[in-house]
Amino acid sequence: MGVEVFYTTEDIDVRKCVEAAIVEILNLKIVDERDIALPDWLFDQRRKQYRAEEVLDYIATLRKYEKTYVFGVIDADGYVKGLNFVFGVAYPHMGAVVFLQRLKTQSKELFLLRTRKEVLHELGHVLGLEHCKQFGCVMNFSNSVFEVDMKRDAFCKKCASKLSEFGVVVNPRHVLI
Ligand SMILES: [Zn+2]
Numbered sequence: 568m569g570v571e572v573f574y575t576t577e578d579i580d581v582r583k584c585v586e587a588a589i590v591e592i593l594n595l596k597i598v599d600e601r602d603i604a605l606p607d608w609l610f611d612q613r614r615k616q617y618r619a620e621e622v623l624d625y626i627a628t629l630r631k632y633e634k635t636y637v638f639g640v641i642d643a644d645g646y647v648k649g650l651n652f653v654f655g656v657a658y659p660h661m662g663a664v665v666f667l668q669r670l671k672t673q674s675k676e677l678f679l680l681r682t683r684k685e686v687l688h689e690l691g692h693v694l695g696l697e698h699c700k701q702f703g704c705v706m707n708f709s710n711s712v713f714e715v716d717m718k719r720d721a722f723c724k725k726c727a728s729k730l731s732e733f734g735v736v737v738n739p740r741h742v743l744i
Pocket residue numbers: 688692698707708
């Protein structure tokens with residue numbers, strides 16, 4: 568299974584982090600990677616946030632190949648109707664986006680760890696996983712950055728075995744014991 572990745576960040580560490588999550592942790596292929604600029608109409612000027620689902624819809628229109636997943640890494644904040652913000656959104660079997668702004672902190676290392684967790688979480692949804700209540704599982708729903716920090720950059724056994732049923736073998740170092 569291949570992924571087309573779209574970035575609005577030039578941060579090389581973020582890119583490496585995203586690539587590693589896709590390729591080394593989920594064993595998926597990156598078939599294309601591109602820098603993009605999002606059109607203004609996707610941005611809510613009043614809220615100073617992107618409309619998350621519309622960003623994902625837009626990115627899907629940029630797809631070069633058939634049958635790939637699209638994945639957007641957006642260096643800004645996003646929301647969906649009814650929520651103050653989202654760390655990301657995903658459509659199963661189609662694609663996802665993550666928003667970096669609220670993951671940032673003084674520690675680059677912590678920012679990258681949070682980014683890795685959110686990439687795994689959203690791609691988990693893309694691959695067919697739902698939210699999981701198992702303590703520490705990366706598929707825990709996170710309503711705050713505190714909750715992002717509470718979970719691990721790893722799937723619980725149940726989520727990992729569901730992924731393997733879907734044909735995705737998670738790197739065993741990222742499966743909770
Ligand atoms: Zn989720």
